[in-house]
Amino acid sequence: MTGPAPVQRASFPRLRFVGAFRGLYLLAEADDELYVIDQHAAHERILYEELSRRYREEPPVELEHPELLNLSLGEEMAYQERSEQLEAVGLVLEPFGPGRYRIRSIPAFLAGHPALIPEVVKGTLAAHSFTEAWRTVLARLACLPAIKAGHPMAEAPAQALLDTLARCELPWVCPHGRPTVLVMSELELARRFGRRGVRAVERVNGKR
Structure with a gap:
C-alpha cells in the first residue's frame, strides 16, 4: 500500500x-482529509517568504563600522560581474586594497545576522547565477531560526503556524524543495482499516 503522498x-x-x-x-x-505537516519545513517556508518580502521592500542598512573582507581573484571577477545586482538588493562593497573590500551596506534582514555577512557575500559570488545564489542565501537564513524537530508546540502557536502557512505563495514545499505537507484522504484511511467509506457505512446502518 502507498502512504500519504506529498501534494x-x-x-x-x-x-x-x-x-x-x-x-x-x-x-x-x-x-475529508488528514494533513501531516513537517513543522520545521513549514516554518522555513513562512520565514523564507517573509525574508523575500523584506529584501524587496526594506531599504538597505549602512554599516556604522564597515567590515573588511578578503576576496580571491575569482571572487573579485564575480563581484565585478554582479556588482549592480548586489547593489540593487543593498549589498555594497568598496575596494580597500589588493584583494580586500569593505562591506558598506547590507540588506536590512541581514542586520540581525552579522556573523553571516561574509558567508552571504562569498556564497553569492560563488554560485553559478545571482538568482540561485540569493535563493540559497534566503533559504539558509530561513533555516536557522525555524522551529526545530523535537520542539513540542502548543495548540495556539501550532494553529497560528498552519494559518500563516496557508497564506504563503508556495505553501506545499520548503525553500530546499522538500514537501511541507503529506495528505491522506478519509477514504484511504477507511480502506487501510478494511472499512468502507465512512459516509457509505452511515447510509447503510448509521454506524461507523
Whole structure:
C-alpha cells in the first residue's frame, strides 16, 4: 500500500490543528482529509517568504563600522560581474586594497545576522547565477531560526503556524524543495482499516 503522498494544489485549505506526533509533525484536518505537516519545513517556508518580502521592500542598512573582507581573484571577477545586482538588493562593497573590500551596506534582514555577512557575500559570488545564489542565501537564513524537530508546540502557536502557512505563495514545499505537507484522504484511511467509506457505512446502518 502507498502512504500519504506529498501534494501540490492550486489552493491551500484552511487547516484545523488536531494534534502532534513526536514533536516533529503537526496533524490537522480539512474537509475529508488528514494533513501531516513537517513543522520545521513549514516554518522555513513562512520565514523564507517573509525574508523575500523584506529584501524587496526594506531599504538597505549602512554599516556604522564597515567590515573588511578578503576576496580571491575569482571572487573579485564575480563581484565585478554582479556588482549592480548586489547593489540593487543593498549589498555594497568598496575596494580597500589588493584583494580586500569593505562591506558598506547590507540588506536590512541581514542586520540581525552579522556573523553571516561574509558567508552571504562569498556564497553569492560563488554560485553559478545571482538568482540561485540569493535563493540559497534566503533559504539558509530561513533555516536557522525555524522551529526545530523535537520542539513540542502548543495548540495556539501550532494553529497560528498552519494559518500563516496557508497564506504563503508556495505553501506545499520548503525553500530546499522538500514537501511541507503529506495528505491522506478519509477514504484511504477507511480502506487501510478494511472499512468502507465512512459516509457509505452511515447510509447503510448509521454506524461507523
